[in-house]
Structure formats: structure tokens, C-alpha cells
Amino acid sequence: MTAPDYTYATIDPTLPPQTDSLGSAAIVTEAYTVIPHSVMRDIVASFLPEWTGTRAWILNRPIASGATTFAQLVLEVQPGGGSDAPEPQPEVEGFLFVLSGEFTLVLDGETHVLTAGGFAFVPPAATWSLHNTGAEAGQFHWFRKRHEFVAGLTPAAIVGNDHDLEPIPMAGTDGKWSTSRPIDPTDLAYDMHVTVVTFEPGAKIPFLETHVMEHGIYVLEGNAVYRLNDDWVELQPGDYFSLRAFCPQACYAGGPGRFRYLLYKDVNRQITL
Template identity: 60%
Template sequence: MSTYATPPGGLPPQTQLTTNRARFTQAYAVLPHGTMTDIVTSALPHWEGTRLWVLARPLSGFAETFSQYVVEVAPGGGSQPGRTEVDPRAEAVLFVVGGAVTLTIAEEEHELEAGGYAYLPPGADWMLRNRGAEVATFHWIRKAYEPVDGVEAPEAFVTREADVEAVEMPGTDGAWRTQRFVDPTDVRHDMHVNIVTFQPGGAITFPETHVMEHGLYVLEGKAVYLLNEDWVEVEAGDFMWLRAFCPQACYAGGPGRFRYLLYKDVNRHATLAY
């Protein structure tokens, strides 16, 4: 059974030590779950009963290709019709980690519970409401879509984690698996948002160093992660940002499995000017 971490909210007591695992460097950042308190939430125009934690946003010296929110919607809350997304270039992935939401895409309703996943192309007509009795929590990952002449933009789709096969990475005997929600060879897509799972003892055994920028939100478990030159312990509810070419590896020591939601930019030429 899958479990999904959510931000704790609240405010730490005055007796808590200030020292923790938060880091912000030129190559990576770590936002421990304990930093996601009530005092760092934001509201959004045209959203009711909603607050969010901004985990990443395009910023000099930080994320370049995406933004990522963890959004809480109170019962009865959600977005207003025609005003959900303010940027016509923005594509999005939604991944529900708590409660349930009603996602309407072009007047067609979809009920998404924890584990529900949706891809929304740029210009999509969509809105989201919480019609349940519990607070709903979801990740909202946004990227400015990069159109290519002669390549159609992908269509919207809705699925569930439970319906997506976890594919064994070669030579790992199942210790490292990835659930890919779109076909990696489909060049219409310029971003992938996958779920990666390591069983206890599973590892990335070499420092991956590549052009893809990453956002990693730990859904479950704990591990030690290599970020550039530093080994950092991370656990459920933590968020990591990795700049392009930041060396990375990990070791999942257990006792349970280690899982994270992974963003990366793919399938496009390198931009030659800013």
C-alpha cells in the first residue's frame, strides 16, 4: 500500500533547536519537511479555501525550468472557472497525496483520490474543487511548454499511480524501480514527472551527472542522498532541488522502502541564449 507524506504545517515550539538539515547552495537545495510551517504558506488569486507551499520557482541561482507547489484545499474550496491557471504557456502535472478532488477538464469531471495523477497541456481549460469533507492535498508542478514546429502538444490525461507499472531498472533485481506516467520516447512531452522507488539496500551506485534539472519530493521512507559533494540524510516530506549537472546518488538503508516524486525537463534542444 502506498503512503504519501504531506507538509506538517503548524509552528514549532520555542524550545525546538534551530539547527536542522536545511541547505541552499549553488548546486542544490534541501527543504526539510519541518520548514513547511503555517507561516510560509501563500494564497492564490481566484482560489478559495486554498493555501500552498512553494517548493521551487524560476529564480536566479535556483530552479530554472519549473515551479512546484504543495497545495491544500479545504472542503468546499478550489479554483474559479476559467481562472485556475494565469499563464497560457504553462503545462502542469497534478499528483494527489491526501483527500480527494474533483478535476474538471473541458467540462469533463474526474475524481482524483490519493495517488491520482493528471497531465494538463498549455492552454487547457481546467478547474479543481474539493467536494469532500476532508482537506485535500496535491502537488502542482508547472513548466512553460516549449513548442516545436511540426510536433503537436500532448493531450490531457488522468490516471492513478496504482495503474502504472513500476519498471525495474536494469541490473538492480527490483531494488530500484521507476513508474513512468508518459512514454519516454514521446517527444511531445518536454517534462517527465515520475515516481522512483528503492527497496531497503537499493542504491544509485554512481554519481549521475546530467543536463536534466530535478525536483524531488520524498513521499515515503528515508535515505542518504549525494548532492554535489555532500551526503545528506533525507526523509518523507523533504524536498530537494538539483541544478543541471549536479552529481547525485543515493542509498536507501531502510527499514522500509524509499520513494520520491521526480520532476525533470527532457526532449528539447539546449537553449543558447537567455
């Protein structure tokens, strides 16, 4: 079987020249936020005390009038950099997705090498470390969510690679819209899913999805227009947007190539009142 020719957009932190105009800009509304790749520059990166040789772009944090269930970061780690104790909150679970480079993950005593497309679900209270053991800087997404504990339901660690997942076609789409799922959607131990969604040219979401799940969406490859509330937003590789609960949403992938994105959503829990 031939490995899929997937690509994974990374952040280019280089400042644009002084001759550039505001060709694209972030959008912040009460229903959604769009952070295009053009604004993810060197001067908006942060440093984290738990990490060495690392800088982070924080794409989402729980905030008033924003998505509240998760944090999402892109970390760039230099060769030899990383962390022996990445997660400062033991009640928080995580999901890692590698965009570039080579990382060695030690998770509850087991060692894994993650390259582009590699992923790992890290359960709450897990013991883990992550280091860049490659020759070049690497980037990865890190989703963090406070786990909603339910008696008798304990999520287990999951490690794999996007290239090894079989995309599951959406019903009635002739395979033009599919989802690659690292986490079994029927396993109620997990209260978050991170998936990769693929649209072939011309495919679309043919209705305005309106649901309680919040989203964090990062474009891995391709181009599309997304309907968010009453607006159509053009998207390209490296763009990011987050959606509040109940923000109406739809998508049209106009081509010329396929459109793929990394998707977070919160799932499988009763509403706390």
C-alpha cells in the same frame, strides 16, 4: 491484484513548540537546495488569487543560481475550496499529484475524481478547474512549466493513479530500483516528466548522475541518504530538494522500509542558444 500499500507524506503546517531546537534546517547552495519538512510551516505559506479556501507552499521557482525550468507548489485546499481558472498563463503546462483528500478535476470538459496517488498532466491552454469535493482538507503537488512548443508535437491530457501504474525495474537491479511513469518517455510531445521512483532497502544509485536535466524531488515515504555534489544529506518523508543542471547526485536507501519519491525533470528539447 492487491493494490500497493503506498503512503504519501503531507505537510504538517503546525508551528513547533518554543522548546524545540533547530533539529533540521534548510540547505541552499549553488548546486542544490534542500527544504526539509520541518520548515514547511504555516507562516511560510502563500495565498493565490485564483484559488479559494487554499494556501500554497512554493517549493521551487525559477531564480538566479537555482533551478530555472519549473515551479513546484504544494497546495492545501479546504472542503469546497478550489479554482475555476487555476492557471493564469495559457502557455504553461501543469502536472498535478494528489497526496491526500478528494478532488474533482474537470479537464477540457471531462470530469475526474482524484484521490491519494491520483495525477493529471494538464496541457498548455487547456480549460480546467479543480475543487476539493471531499469532507476533509486535501493536499496536492502542482508542477508548472512553460511548454516548449515544437511544430507537429502536441501533448495530450493524461489522468491516472500511481496505484495503477506498473513499476518499471531499472536494468540489472533485480527490481530493487524501479520507476513508475505516468508519461511515456518516448513521446516527444512532452517536454517534462513527473515520475515516482522506488528503492527497496539496500538499493542505490551506484554512480554519480551528472546531467542537464533539473530535478524537483519530494519524499513520499521512507528514508535514505542522497549524495548531492560533495555532500551526503539524510532524507525522510515530506522532505524536498531541487537540483540545478549538472549537479552530481546519487542515492542509498538504507531501510528499514522502501524509499519512494516524486521526481520532476525537463526532457526532450534542444538547447536554446
